[in-house]
Amino acid sequence: MSLAHYILIGLTMGVVFGFALEKSRVFEPGIIVGQMQLRTFIMLKVFLTAVATGAVVLALMHGFGLVKLAPKPTLYGADIIGGLVLGAGIALAGACPGTVMAQVGVGYRDALVTLLGGIGGAIAYGYAEPILKPMLLTGGPGRITFADLAGVPYWMLALGLAAILVAILYGLETWRPWRGEVGRDVDGLADR
Numbered sequence: 001m002s003l004a005h006y007i008l009i010g011l012t013m014g015v016v017f018g019f020a021l022e023k024s025r026v027f028e029p030g031i032i033v034g035q036m037q038l039r040t041f042i043m044l045k046v047f048l049t050a051v052a053t054g055a056v057v058l059a060l061m062h063g064f065g066l067v068k069l070a071p072k073p074t075l076y077g078a079d080i081i082g083g084l085v086l087g088a089g090i091a092l093a094g095a096c097p098g099t100v101m102a103q104v105g106v107g108y109r110d111a112l113v114t115l116l117g118g119i120g121g122a123i124a125y126g127y128a129e130p131i132l133k134p135m136l137l138t139g140g141p142g143r144i145t146f147a148d149l150a151g152v153p154y155w156m157l158a159l160g161l162a163a164i165l166v167a168i169l170y171g172l173e174t175w176r177p178w179r180g181e182v183g184r185d186v187d188g189l190a191d192r
Helices: 002-026 029-036 042-063 078-095 099-106 110-138 146-150 154-175
Strands: none
Touching: 002 042, 002 099, 029 042, 029 078, 042 154, 078 110, 099 110, 146 154
16 A cells, blocks of 8 residues: 555544544543443443444454554553543543544643643653663563464454444443433533
8 A cells, every 4th residue: 555545544544533533522521530439331332333333444444454453561660651641631621632622623722731731741751761671671472462362363353352342232221221311411421
């Protein structure tokens, strides 16, 4: 594929992601904070849907030889500490790296501060990486995948994961229907 194809695919994926993000209202700070407080589950449902869809699409693309899987090495320290820092930041800001751009786009003024903080954090990490590398970016099992551990083809594992996620999504939606989790203003604050 040419560079133009990759750019077109990236733009298409961005438009689809942005459309889904806006329609699901997952970018709303009330939805994000509500998920972190386990009050609403709209964000979890949207992300599990994305994972299930991505698993099916990736299984098909990999099966037809359109993509080659290249997993990153597992680094326990970086994964655990990075996940905790990211989760704390999301809960405090009511935004994540993907949703902050949507928040800026719809006019949340505090989203500009969150965006600048994220850029500042990335710059700070870039300077701190040589110091952190010996502590966090070493000592893991290397490149491992569930397909390798289970000894089954990737497509089979991906389609099985998608089926399990669909069952979980059905259970979540039965337990907590999305319409009951959003307020009149669709801000993530249910009118209960």
